[in-house]
Amino acid sequence: MTHKDDENCETKQPKYLKKNNNSGCCDHDEKENNHDHDSHDGHNHDIGNKTVFQLFTPAIISFVLLIIAIFLDNYFPQPWFKGWIRVMWYVIAYLPVGIPVLKESLESAKDGDLFSEFLLMSIATIGAFAIGEYPEGVAVMLFYAIGENFQSLAVTRAKTNIKKLLDQRPDEVTILENGKTKNIKAKDAQIGAVIQLKPGEKLGLDGELLSENATFNTAALTGESKPDTKNKGENVLAGMINLNLVAEVKITTLYKDSKLSKILEMVQDATSKKASTELFIRKFAKIYTPLVVYSAIAICVLPYFFVNEYVFRDWLYRALVFLVISCPCALVISIPLGYFGGIGAASKNGILFKGSTFLDIMASIQVVVMDKTGTLTKGVFKVQKVVTNEIKETDLIQYTAALETKSTHPVGTAIIEYANGSEKNILATDIEEIPGHGLKGKVDGNEILAGNSKLMKKYNITYPSEIDTTPFTIIMVAINQKYSGYFLIADEIKEDARQAIENLHKINVKTVMLSGDKHAVVSAVAKELNIDQAYGDLLPENKVEKVTNLKTKNLKIAFVGDGVNDAPVIALAHAGIAMGGLGSDATIETADIVIQNDQPSKIFTAINIGKKTKQIVWQNIGLAFIVKAIVLILGAGGLATMWEAVFADVGVALLAILNAVRIQKMKF
Incomplete structure (x- = not known):
C-alpha cells in the first residue's frame, strides 16, 4: 500500500504546548494507543484544560494596557507618561503575549527550525521597539496572539465535535449474573458476560442480542437516526441506544477491541496522513520563510548603496513590515484545519476518512468499482x-x-x-x-x-x-x-443502491461491478441498477487483475467492498472503501475510508465532501497568496504600515479559519 503509507508525515510538537495536550479528538481510555498528532505544521493548538477566558487573559491584559498607552500618547497626554516610564509601560503590555512566542522561537531554534513564524514575529516586534514604534510592536504581537488563540479554539472545536460524534460509549455497564444486576466499568467487562440494557441506555461493548428483538438508534455509528430493529442472535455494537424494551446482550468483544474503539483510533490516526496540498505547503513554508528573512535584510541594507538620502530607520521599518506580512501562518494553519473539518463533516455523515490525503483522492475519483454482495445488495441471503x-x-x-x-x-x-x-x-x-x-x-x-x-x-x-x-x-x-x-x-438489492449509481453518473463517475457470483446474476443486478460495466465469476485474483487493468489507463479508482476477499483489491485501489457494518475486520483495517451504515449512497457523499474540502483549501491558499502579495509589494515600497501587515497576517489567517470551519456546518 505504498500510495497510502508514503504520505505519512511526522512533525515535532512544541515542548511548552505538550503539557496542555488534553483535548485530542480521541482522548479515550486506550492510552497506550494515544499519539501526539499535530494540528498544523507541528504546532499543537489544543487548549488543554483552559477555559476560553483563561486562554484570552494574557491578550486581554495586553489590550487594556495598550489602549491606555495609546490614549495617554494621543488623547490625554500626561507629563509623567514619558521617558523610561512610557517604554516600560509598553514593555509590560508586550510581555503577556510576547513571552510565549519568544520562548517558542527559542525552542524551535533549538530543534533546528530557525526560520519559524515565531522567530519572524519576535524579530519584527523587537525591531519595532528598537526604532521606537512601541504601540505597533505591542499591537503586532497582540493580534498575532489573538489569532493563535482563535486557531486553538477552532482546532479544539473540530476535535471535540468528532469526539462527541463518535465516542458514545458509557463508562459503566449493567451486568446480569445469576438473576442479579451489578454495575461495573465497561473496560473491565469480559467476553461472555451478559449486559442488561434498559430503554434509553447506550450499549458499552459489542455483543450478540439474546432478547428476541430490540430496536436501536444507531446514529453514533452510522450518522442515521432511523431506528434499526435487531433480532435474536444478531450483532449489536457499542454506541447503539436501546429504544424500547429491556434487552440482554452477550459481550463478544473487549472494550478496547470494539468496532467503535477501532473507529476512534482510525480518526485519531487520520491526522497523521497528510494530503499532498498539506505536505506541499509545509515544504513551501520551509523554503519561503528563510527567503523572506533574507529579503527583509536586503530591503533594509541594499538601499544604502542605491538611495541618495538613505535613512536606516525608515528602511528597517519597511523590512520589519515585510517580515510581519510574510509570516505563512494563514497557510500552515487554515489548510490542515480545512482538511480536519472535512474529516469531521464526513464522520458526522457516517463516513470515516483515515487521512486527509484520501479527501483529495476522493475529490478526483473517476471510476468507482464495487463488489456486489454486501455493497450493492444487502448480503442477507x-x-x-x-x-x-x-x-x-x-x-x-x-x-x-x-x-x-x-x-x-x-x-x-x-x-x-x-x-x-x-x-x-x-x-x-x-x-x-x-x-x-x-x-x-x-x-x-x-x-x-x-x-x-x-x-x-x-x-x-x-x-x-x-x-x-x-x-x-x-x-x-x-x-x-x-x-x-x-x-x-x-439476495436483495439495497434501497439506495439505484440512487447511488444515479448520483455517481451525474458527476461523470464511471461505475464498475466485480463479483465472484455467477455472471448471469451479476448482469441482472447491473442491468437493474444501470451500472456501466459488470463482471462475474471472478476469483479474488481476477478482481485484482481487473482493477490493475483500470489503473494502467491512468484513471483514479475507488474500490468498495465488504468481504475478506475484497481486502487485496481495496489495498490496490487509489481509495479503498469498506462497508463498516457488514464488512470484515480485515477489509476495514485495509480500507482508507469506512462507510459505517453500509449505504452505497454514501460513496457519492464521500466524493462530495472531498470536492468541497479541496475547494475550501484552495480558496484559502488563493486568499492568503493574493492578499500577502499585494501588501508585500506595498510594504517593500513603504506604502504599508505595521497595521496593514497585521491584517495581511492575522486578518487573513482568521478569514481562512472561518472559511475552513464552514464545511462542518454544511449538509451533504
Missing part, C-alpha cells in the same frame, strides 16, 4: 428453493448446513438458517475453504462439496447445464463425487 438429485431433501439440507457451519459467507448463513438447527447433531470434519469456489469436507463419513460451478468443474462433477443460465445464486452440492442437488438463494 434467503434460500428460495431446494432441488435434489437421488437424495432426500432433509438429508441434503442437513449435510450442507453442517458443512457451512464453518463458513463466514452470507450464503452459508442462509443455508444454516434454512436448516433451522437440524444440522446440529451431525458432525462435519476436515473442512477446507477453497477461495472463490466453496467448501470441501466430510459429513457422517461422506465427502461433501458445496459451492459454485467452478467447484464442480474443479472436481469434474457433472451437473445439469441449465443451472449455469439461472440468474440467481446457486450453491451446488456433490456427495462422494456425485451431483446431489442445489440451493437457489436470492
